[in-house]
Amino acid sequence: MTDDTPLTAQQEDEALAAELALGLLDGPEAEAAVARLSTDPEFAAAVREWQERLAGLAEGLTPVMAPARARQYIRERLGHADAPLATDPTEGASWWRGPIGVIAGFFAAAAIAFVLFSPDAPLPQQGYRAELASDAGDMAVEAILRGREMRIAMQSGSPAEGRDWEVWWLAEGSDPVSLGVLPREGDMTMMLPEGLEPSQGARIALSDEPEGGSPTGQATGPVIAVANLTDM
Amino acid sequence: MQAREFDALTDTRRTELEQLISRTALGDREAFDALYAATSAKLHAVVLSILKDRPEAEEALQDVYVRIWKGASRYASNGLSPMTWLITIARNRAIDRLRARASRPATAPAEAASTIAATAPTPEAATIHAQERRLLDECLAQLADTQAGAVRAVYLEGASYADLAQQEGKPINTVRSWLRRSLLRLKDCVSQ
Structure with missing residues (x-):
């Protein structure tokens, strides 16, 4: 396939499926492609295959923890929880x-x-905690693990403008694994990725990285704090 | 980690996520909470990568989980792996917001593809996809840098053909033609 041979009809369809999966179409072309999904199962399957194929790109992104308030807002929007103080404390028992x-x-x-x-x-479930603090004492972050659920609370300090703090899981004999980028404030809860086992020997580290996290998958910035997991 | 071990872990995770989505479809809030805990950092990364604005990404993330709660009952029939389904919802929501920001007409909801029933979801498909995923990076590396960069910019940053044309200083049709060819090459390489 050179750059000047026209695409075959099959290639045209395949390219169109990719463009629809990527959100590159607009106007009447987009409408026609969407309409085709319900009448042409092969085309619909091609679109799904593109979605699967390309999702690998997103799976490579460093996770970025969302602040806990995002979870609270979702609960409120779905009517799963009252807003804080939405219940009148003077109401009858x-x-x-x-x-x-x-x-x-x-x-x-x-x-x-x-x-x-x-x-x-x-x-x-066995619980562990780690207290991360810088030598200068200008930041403190607490991590608490119960089973595979880890809660991380920003207690003081925050990354500089345009920088993020990335959390690393350090286990003896393995390369550091990124657990993601911390929210800039508040706290968050996450599940420990599979393959990582909480134990006394494990450590957690924070490194200072460009916004969005390390571009390489390895810590690139200075490590600002390291702490051991200790039994709770 | 051995490839087989990795596949086993991927399969376990896949089954867990599928179960959480099914329970969410039945209105199980605990399952929805667990699904959020397991996937929100990844989906937040997806919307942040496209929107590049924290407050807006946080709002988009909320929209995404509201959609997941409401759409979970349609998941079983669409034939996508659970993570792809979640990522697709996140990516589409972020792109809708991005295009609305540029006050251009919203592009076609590619999400439509994830709401229609799959004709033949097969168990082999999952294994094939796991292999394809590992090949994706290798195959992108085989494309010219500009082309691989464009595929990433479109997928991870929501770039449109107009954005690519501006960036490359070429007409939209030229850019479209080479991106389509790059995508076809990518598919050929990944499906080998």
């Missing part, structure tokens, strides 16, 4: 505070006790 609540509370406690102490119940 809720049912669970009355006598029925006490009984329900007792059953709930009994159920939890049963789960905790029945022989088949999974062991309570």
Whole structure:
């Protein structure tokens, strides 16, 4: 295929599928391609294949943790949670505070006790924490792991304008693994990627990187803090 | 890490995400929370890469998870792997915002492709895709730098043909013609 041979009809279709998957079409051409999805299964399959193929590019991006407030806003938009202080504290006592609540509370406690102490119940998940602080004392970040869920709280300090702090997982005998870029403030929760096992020997480090994280997948900036995971 | 081990991990993760999406489709908020915890940093990176603006990316991310909650019931029938489905929703939302910012008519929702039912989702497809994914980088490296750069700019930064034409100082049709050929070469290389 040289640059001046015209594309075959099949190649034209393939290119169109790629353009639709990439969002490169507009106007009537876009409308026609979208309409074709529901009438031409082969074309629709080609578009899906392009989506799969190209998603590898996005999977290569360094994760960037979103601030916890983003999660709260999503809950509010879906009606899953009240906005903070949306409940009037002077309102009458809720049912669970009355006598029925006490009984329900007792059953709930009994159920939890049963789960905790029945022989088949999974062991309570091991917790770890790491306190990351710079030598100069101008920043502090706390990481808490319960099972595979890690919560990271920015306690003081923040990266310079145009810079980000990237979190690294250090385990003996392996290369550092990026856990992503920290939010600029607040806290966030993430699941530990598969392949990483929390243990006493593991360490967490923060490095100072260009905005969006290390462009190479390896830490490029100075490491500003390192801490061991310790049992909680 | 051995390739086989990596595939096993990928398969486990895929199944976990699929289960979380199915439970989300049934209105399970705990599953939705777990799905958010497992995927939000990646999807945030996708929208941030396109929008390059933190407050706007954060809003886009909220839109994305609202869509995921509402659209989870359509996931099972679309034949995409769970991460591709999530990334596609994130990318489309960010591109809609990007194009709206430039006050141009929104491009076609490529998302339409993820809402229609798949004709023949096969188990082999997953394995093939895992292999293709590993090849993608190698194949991009085989394209000329400008062409590989353009594919990345379009996918990861939401560049349009007009943006590419401006950047290259060439007419839109010329740029379109070489990008289409680059994409076809990429596909040939990846599917070998």
